[in-house]
Amino acid sequence: MxxxxxxxxxxxxxxxxxxxxxxxxxxxxxxxxxxxxxxxxxxxxxxxxxxxxxxxxxxxxxxxxxxxxxxxxxxxxxxxxxxxxxxxxxxxxxxxxGLGLAPHGQLTICVAADAGLEEHIQQVVLPRFLERYDKVSIVLRFTAQKSELRAESVDVALSSGPTHPPGSSRFVTMSRWLCASPAYLDHRGAVMTPEDLDKHDIIAIDDREAHMAPGLSNLLVLDFLKDPHPRLNTNDMAGARSLALRGLGVVCLPEHLCKTGVQKGELVRLLPDVVLRPLDLQVSYPSKRSAAPSVKAFAELLKASLLSASSSTVSEGQALQASIEVRNGPSGEVEN
CATH class of the missing domain: 1.10.10.10 (Winged helix-like DNA-binding domain superfamily/Winged helix DNA-binding domain)
Structure with a gap:
């Protein structure tokens, strides 16, 4: 023995x-x-x-x-x-x-380009985070390369779509809205039923890695589009929104990217009763520093911000709890 x-x-x-x-x-x-x-x-x-x-x-x-x-x-x-x-x-x-330390040092964040978070992180989250934690420096990368999301130097990696790195977990689920500009609808006619979409120009966000046909048919629970091929196809969500704002077609975007435009009257939400597949954001921590104060603080602030921007997807209690967490600071924690 x-x-x-x-x-x-x-x-x-x-x-x-x-x-x-x-x-x-x-x-x-x-x-x-x-x-x-x-x-x-x-x-x-x-x-x-x-x-x-x-x-x-x-x-x-x-x-x-x-x-x-x-x-x-x-x-x-x-x-x-x-x-x-x-x-x-x-x-x-x-x-x-992370024992006994306040957020400090370098924080490396890598975000999948198809997550549609560039604008929100740079304009909303980072200014708040850097003001609150003045001893933290940020390295921020947006990428279309899956391998970059898994680099061991990355502290927080955010991705979307059905395929995620091993060890990733659901971060937040965002609802999607179908939108078009008032000028486009005045010119091309209203969208009153799902079948009406066959008569309209579609601005699609390319989703090749999901192995789905481009267009809106990959987002709608009911596959009612006769022609899934869009008039415009882009892998830039913010760019797709800009195209819609210019009156070039109908687009389906995460709520946080189009909600403000709808509130300002720059976009019109179409078919609000039709169920669209939500956008699932996943998070992973390749550097194995998930418990580090700076990592936890950023993740909590981003989550609370997204929940607030997409309030229709969560209960008031969930949004309030996320806001409390942020105000209080980070808590302890086959083929060959």
Whole structure:
């Protein structure tokens, strides 16, 4: 028994935690290629890590075929343990790093370009945050590259769409509104029913990564559009709003991007009773500093701000609770 324990201890000493981390990505995604993309490393690096880990464990963890990866019994066990170990390590690093400290130092934020948050973060959230926390400096990046959202230097990563990095969690859900300018509607006619949209120019936000047809049919619960091809297609949400304001068509936007325009009479909300699929924003903390005061403070302020800007998606109690959290400051906390 002592020999077995001694052998296990020696393997722990030899274990490279990065190999374990890479294995958990392969195990969760069932894919060497997807794991390599998520981690921002080469597929050959992933393969070498798995080989080293299997040699150390003395057993096969994965069954590789031409196209797929399947976990062995040992692989399934290590997957469950590995995910838990990585989670605890991240929590520990973040907790110890934030003990007894006010928000300070550099905070790196990376936001997916298709999240539509550029304007809101730069014009609403950052001015408030920097005024409140004068010892924090910000590195802000907006990107269309998924790999940048997973860089280990990133403290807060925000993404949208159906596919998110492993370990990400739902941050906030935003409702979407269908809008057009008064001038456009005067020229092209009112939109009284969903079927009327077939007669109108559609400004679509390109959503290729969601593997959905562009246009509005990917957003509406009822697929009533005969022609899903838009007149205009852009990957810039703020740009899509500008096009709609100039009277170039009908657009579907997150509420926080069009609510003010509707209130000012610059846009008209169409078909308010039609249910649109909401925009789910996800958050992840690649640097493992989720418990750091600056990270928590920014995340809480952004969340409260979005809930306030999109009040129709949440109860008054939820918005009030988020505002209280911000006022009080951060709380402790497969294919090959």
């Amino acid at each position: 002592q020999d077995i324990e001694t052998g296990a201890e020696s393997k722990v000493d030899l274990l490279d935690l990065n190999d374990l981390r890479i294995f958990t990505y392969v195990a969760v995604l069932y894919s060497f290629s997807a794991a390599a993309e998520e981690l921002g490393i080469s597929k050959s690096s992933v393969s070498r890590s798995i080989v080293r880990l299997e040699a150390l464990m003395g057993t096969q963890l994965l069954n590789r075929t031409t196209r797929k990866v399947k976990l062995t019994r040992a692989g399934n066990v290590l997957k469950d343990r590995g995910v838990e170990i990585m989670k605890r390590i991240g929590e520990t690093i973040g907790y110890v790093g």
